[in-house]
Amino acid sequence: LHEIIRPTTIIRSPRLDSRTGCSITLASETFQFTGSFKFRAAYNVAASVKQKMIITASSGNFGQALAYACSLLGKQCKVVMPDNSARVKVEAVKEFGGEVDLVKTTETSRSQRLAELAALHTDAYVASAYDDPLVIAGNASLGKEIASLPGGADAVVVPIGGGGLSAGIIDGLRQAQRQWPVYGCEPAMANDASRSLRAGKIIANESEPQTIADGARTLSIGNHNWKVLKEGLQDVIEVSEKSIEEAVRLLFFFANLKAEPTGAMSLAAVLTRADLFAGKKVVCVVSGGNIDPAAFIRIISAAKS
Amino acid sequence: LHEIIRPTTIIRSPRLDSRTGCSITLASETFQFTGSFKFRAAYNVAASVKQKMIITASSGNFGQALAYACSLLGKQCKVVMPDNSARVKVEAVKEFGGEVDLVKTTETSRSQRLAELAALHTDAYVASAYDDPLVIAGNASLGKEIASLPGGADAVVVPIGGGGLSAGIIDGLRQAQRQWPVYGCEPAMANDASRSLRAGKIIANESEPQTIADGARTLSIGNHNWKVLKEGLQDVIEVSEKSIEEAVRLLFFFANLKAEPTGAMSLAAVLTRADLFAGKKVVCVVSGGNIDPAAFIRIISAAKS
Numbered sequence: 001l002h003e004i005i006r007p008t009t010i011i012r013s014p015r016l017d018s019r020t021g022c023s024i025t026l027a028s029e030t031f032q033f034t035g036s037f038k039f040r041a042a043y044n045v046a047a048s049v050k051q052k053m054i055i056t057a058s059s060g061n062f063g064q065a066l067a068y069a070c071s072l073l074g075k076q077c078k079v080v081m082p083d084n085s086a087r088v089k090v091e092a093v094k095e096f097g098g099e100v101d102l103v104k105t106t107e108t109s110r111s112q113r114l115a116e117l118a119a120l121h122t123d124a125y126v127a128s129a130y131d132d133p134l135v136i137a138g139n140a141s142l143g144k145e146i147a148s149l150p151g152g153a154d155a156v157v158v159p160i161g162g163g164g165l166s167a168g169i170i171d172g173l174r175q176a177q178r179q180w181p182v183y184g185c186e187p188a189m190a191n192d193a194s195r196s197l198r199a200g201k202i203i204a205n206e207s208e209p210q211t212i213a214d215g216a217r218t219l220s221i222g223n224h225n226w227k228v229l230k231e232g233l234q235d236v237i238e239v240s241e242k243s244i245e246e247a248v249r250l251l252f253f254f255a256n257l258k259a260e261p262t263g264a265m266s267l268a269a270v271l272t273r274a275d276l277f278a279g280k281k282v283v284c285v286v287s288g289g290n291i292d293p294a295a296f297i298r299i300i301s302a303a304k305s
Numbered sequence: 306l307h308e309i310i311r312p313t314t315i316i317r318s319p320r321l322d323s324r325t326g327c328s329i330t331l332a333s334e335t336f337q338f339t340g341s342f343k344f345r346a347a348y349n350v351a352a353s354v355k356q357k358m359i360i361t362a363s364s365g366n367f368g369q370a371l372a373y374a375c376s377l378l379g380k381q382c383k384v385v386m387p388d389n390s391a392r393v394k395v396e397a398v399k400e401f402g403g404e405v406d407l408v409k410t411t412e413t414s415r416s417q418r419l420a421e422l423a424a425l426h427t428d429a430y431v432a433s434a435y436d437d438p439l440v441i442a443g444n445a446s447l448g449k450e451i452a453s454l455p456g457g458a459d460a461v462v463v464p465i466g467g468g469g470l471s472a473g474i475i476d477g478l479r480q481a482q483r484q485w486p487v488y489g490c491e492p493a494m495a496n497d498a499s500r501s502l503r504a505g506k507i508i509a510n511e512s513e514p515q516t517i518a519d520g521a522r523t524l525s526i527g528n529h530n531w532k533v534l535k536e537g538l539q540d541v542i543e544v545s546e547k548s549i550e551e552a553v554r555l556l557f558f559f560a561n562l563k564a565e566p567t568g569a570m571s572l573a574a575v576l577t578r579a580d581l582f583a584g585k586k587v588v589c590v591v592s593g594g595n596i597d598p599a600a601f602i603r604i605i606s607a608a609k610s
Contacts, residue, residue, distance in 0.1 A: 009314055011336045014373070015400060030561040031316045068319070095320060256335040256594035258563050289561035297602050 004072065005040055006032050008145050015254040020270050022277045025153070027146055028257060028286040034096060036215075036263075036288025037142060037165055038065035038129070044138030046070050046077075051125035053078070055117050057110040059085050060214060061288055062129035067098025078124075080113050086292060130162025131222030139165050143172015146283055153180050154280035157266040159287045160184040160193045160236065161216040163225030169285065170232035180283075181234035185269035187211035188238040192220050193229070197236050202226050212241055212295070215262030215287065237269040244268045245299045251286070252300055260291040261299075309377065310345055311337050313450050320559040325575050327582045330458070332451055333562060333591040339401060341520075341568075341593025342447060342470055343370035343434070349443030351375050351382075356430035358383070360422050362415040364390050365519060366593055367434035372403025383429075385418050391597060435467025436527030444470050448477015451588055458485050459585040462571040464592045465489040465498045465541065466521040468530030474590065475537035485588075486539035490574035492516035493543040497525050498534070502541050507531050517546050517600070520567030520592065544573040550604045552576060556591070557605055565596040566604075 190209035204220035495514035
């Protein structure tokens with residue numbers, strides 16, 4: 001596994017430190033193959049299952065990651081995507097060697113179409129982007145990398161969507177016997193993880209929240225992830241849409257980093273809870289860098305508050 | 306030295322490979338301290354000289370790099386800058402701990418003011434951004450890193466301004482006993498290195514060329530660098546302003562990399578000389594990522610040709 005996966009990019013920025021009052025280490029997955037951490041899980045899934053065909057539903061980073069992982073492994077990959085997906089996303093999956101199955105979501109849901117395809121291809125593996133032990137195991141590789149950071153950390157802050165990344169990082173840190181507290185972060189308008197942690201059970205969002213952090217538009221945490229997160233998360237920090245955009249700008253201006261909004265949530269959490277992190281060594285996981293250019297330009301162009 | 310300098314960031318992008326027809330490895334200095342390779346040289350200069358005060362003239366990356374290096378070493382740093390410099394650049398030097406000496410360039414040239422300051426502070430070291438053996442030695446650290454890339458390279462492509470980076474890389478590769486050909490690249494409208502190589506002696510631009518690659522607006526190659534370059538460079542590739550902008554876009558879209566135009570020249574050279582590099586393993590050095598946000602937005606917004 002470790003010969004294929006690209007190590008995470010460790011970035012330090014004195015100017016970011018002076019603006020946050022913390023000692024921040026960015027662990028950036030923006031240069032992972034296909035531009036996000038999803039490749040870690042996707043490759044682990046594709047390499048571990050015996051099936052020669054893998055089917056998934058994804059309009060985002062997992063589809064690209066799985067397509068590329070399958071092409072490296074000589075497997076076939078079908079990705080179900082809504083027919084109104086951005087053309088660049090459809091092209092990316094195709095370019096990485098995946099077959100795109102466009103579905104009219106006004107007529108058929110993605111999960112319906114996924115079930116249809118699974119019935120058609122009984123020899124295929126149906127992969128979940130965030131609810132599979134193989135996903136946690138793949139993402140644990142990032143936890144192990146973080147565990148080996150010289151100087152250690154007082155806290156690790158991780159974006160939460162379906163919870164696969166945070167569960168993997170908790171698992172990887174445990175394997176390396178690091179007791180560093182792991183904070184999840186999610187949009188305030190998609191705060192199902194926070195509510196789940198308080199309730200002690202999975203609480204789902206009623207509909208897909210339209211946060212700018214599109215990796216956090218999931219309805220709920222995956223069951224396998226929840227088992228790890230309910231005990232392993234120190235807390236979940238809710239961040240505003242405005243703070244996410246501010247974090248994207250800070251990363252761009254002071255760390256030369258192109259981050260997608262979901263990836264910038266970890267820095268947004270540090271901005272939001274300055275009281276909690278002041279003076280501490282904080283690892284912010286930047287989960288990915290794939291963002292629609294128009295959205296990125298809009299955020300970067302906005303006057304600083 | 307190697308405990309302070311951040312290792313270069315190695316980036317692979319299958320989508321960039323398919324667009325260029327090469328196997329490209331980006332060696333990105335955009336996450337070096339202060340956002341460009343200049344910190345390697347600046348730190349080596351500041352750490353090597355016995356003087357406690359260092360003075361330089363720089364409106365760009367070297368000023369920031371020297372200011373930060375001096376602040377780490379507890380030395381004083383004065384940076385002469387034109388009084389019409391972008392405010393963000395002046396602020397950056399100050400934030401990194403440097404004193405900014407603004408000069409009305411309509412009345413006094415930067416070199417005049419530098420001489421004045423040197424006469425005032427006889428105990429200070431006057432540092433050149435690109436004509437000092439200590440600069441070459443500092444940049445050689447990047448050559449040694451490139452030399453250790455697994456799988457080797459058929460060519461290394463390096464942006465040229467004053468020639469300090471390319472001379473350092475040639476020197477570092479030599480120290481590591483690598484015979485890989487090193488190609489310089491520079492804007493066609495600032496082609497003094499190309500003309501110098503053909504003439505066999507340093508040829509200067511008549512005036513500061515207004516290329517978008519502001520790191521290449523130097524009048525000529527430094528004397529110390531020339532001694533290395535005249536024998537060590539395989540060739541110099543001239544790139545158009547248009548190809549530089551296209552390279553900035555490709556790096557942004559397909560490698561998630563924020564590069565400054567000077568840094569993107571190496572990819573522009575690959576685009577320009579597709580015939581030369583087809584099918585080869587090419588290391589493109591991306592020298593820095595500090596770009597005026599408005600310029601970046603303009604380039605990224607431009608429709609692809």
